[in-house]
Amino acid sequence: MLTHEEIMKALKHVEDPELHKSIVDLNMVRNIEIDGSNVELEVVLTISGCPLKARIKEDVESSLKGIGASNVSLTFGSMTADERAALTKTLKQNATTETGMPNMLRTDSGVRFIAVTSGKGGVGKSTVTVNLATALARMGKKVGILDADIYGFSIPAMMEVKQKPTMIDKTAIPVISNGVKIMSMGFFTENNNPVMWRGPMLNKWIQNFLTNTHWGELDYLLLDLPPGTGDVAIDVAAMIPQSREIIVTTPHNVASYVASRAGAMAKHTKHEVLGIVENMSYYEEQDGSRNYLFGKGGGDMLAHQLESEVIARIPFAKREENNHSNVYDEDSLTGEMFASLAQDLVHREQVLRN
Template identity: 75%
Template sequence: MLTKEQVLEALKPIQDPELHKSLVDLNMVKNIQIIDGVHVQLEVVLTIQGCPLKAKIQQDIEDALRKLGAASVMLKFGVMSKEELAALTQSLKKEVTTDTGVPKMLRPDSGVTFIAITSGKGGVGKSTVTINLAAALARAGKRVGIIDADIYGFSIPAMMKIDQKPTMIDQTAIPIESYGVKVMSMGFFAPDNNPVMWRGPMLNKWIRNFLVNTHWGELDYLLLDLPPGTGDVAIDVAAMIPQAKEIIVTTPHNVASFVASRAGAMAVHTKHEIIGVVENMAYYEEKDGTKKYLFGQGGGDALAEQLKTNVIARVPFAQPEENTGSSVYDEDSLIGEVFTSLAEDIIYNG
């Protein structure tokens, strides 16, 4: 003879796939009925009607209840009422913000390491560095998020082959997860890849939204892909996240290095710790192991010397991963190994 208490206990390990919390704790399991002691009927109320992972939730529930001893499971899906949704939103807000509305992750004791990836100019592979470092940190078992803060030149969703929009629970966004990394980007909210034509105050608002109105859950690292240069977004991030560390991306070309020095100088001015310089497109390696320096040599070293830091990675040229269309490289590839090494350095040396 099954009881409602046993059913709830059996369902506790099953999580909402987006919120990563127990369906029971989220009060999503309703109207449990047990017929003849072994036939279970119940309703699960979801945050939105078209939950893309509804089939997985159903399978997990059926498996758990059959393991408990249910002869049959009849499951009905519903949607939360406005009142239930409002209560859930408030609960999520309390988890991520203080009483004054400041994101808890911004507190010095939050345990979140913020890493801003910046450059002096576009076209040096800053976003490629961001997503591959994030993926390498995730493969190392870390909980990682990315804010695509390049409001005008957002590219992270396309580079990570993300083609869906974040679920919105009232005014709270649930990040999209790809390669084990949670992602938020302006690209999710710009219809048909239209350009974003905003100035300072609106940019500040969106960056703050990505921090305050996004349910990131528990994170170890949050990477911010900043626009190139030293404009409004970089200034706002420096003010909002004074504890952020920075990685400066350049190519070996002396012009790219010269321009990148301005971004580095801004990091010094805002008292952000510079983790180091990543020299992207450092060389092309022939099949026989010969290296060709297509953009010359020395740009990364010159920049590191000027900023009193080190070159922490040299990333070679490579073709995008075959058949995936993604810019995230396999961990066994040459570039994947470079980022694995970089991630390990960051984890163990800060």
């Protein structure tokens, strides 16, 4: 006959798929009844409409049958308001310092921040962000994207995210797509309505995204910044002084010229420029020749101005490379280029730490 202790030990390995913590540690397991090899129990969810309830059910049944249960009868309840408040308090205590600063912003947190920026819109900055983040996740890294482009948010649409973050009181649980945790203003607007705020409100929301989001364990947090040198870029520089930057441009000399301002700001705020990504560098014809649709030399010119280097030249993708998605297939030419970029950045970090 199974014992209560054996059941709790087995369920210790079942995680809440959003909080990524054991359902035992979260006190979600209740009312266990044992009759020989038959087990009845209740799992109390953070919210009644938990979108991943089916996964929890499958994991609980699999774990208990793995220790000899022949039949598992599982019912679901939901936490009371007081229980949710206590859980939120625990999550925040684990995620912030005594002064309220997120632990991830501590210089010894182990989280590497990479801000992806550009001088102007339309150069593929967000495309670089989502594909670099996905490439890092494919390497086994724990990755998040903070869509800090408050006015021009596009990450949820680009990563084809339909659902909104689960809210536990005022703490948001990031949505996961392609193995990447995502938080964006796009989750909090209706029908693609514009955001019409001034500086102080922008600063408040960036702080909320960092403080009131349960990011969990991260190796990398990529920040998709608005183009240019406005309020958000200034606030991020102040809040995350250890962030490094990637500057995205096209080969066109005007795009490169405008992007130099973003690079100059990065240097002024003492953010290290990791390098230049030249997007839409060329189109590869069927015979292997390259058609330079936007000219040549913009990335090199920008790298020279910023005393940096071009760390990737991303071509126009062919339709078959991504099946109409903004995330390129892992084995496509463009996907392999982003994988190489991710490997290069990880190697640079390792060299810096050693």
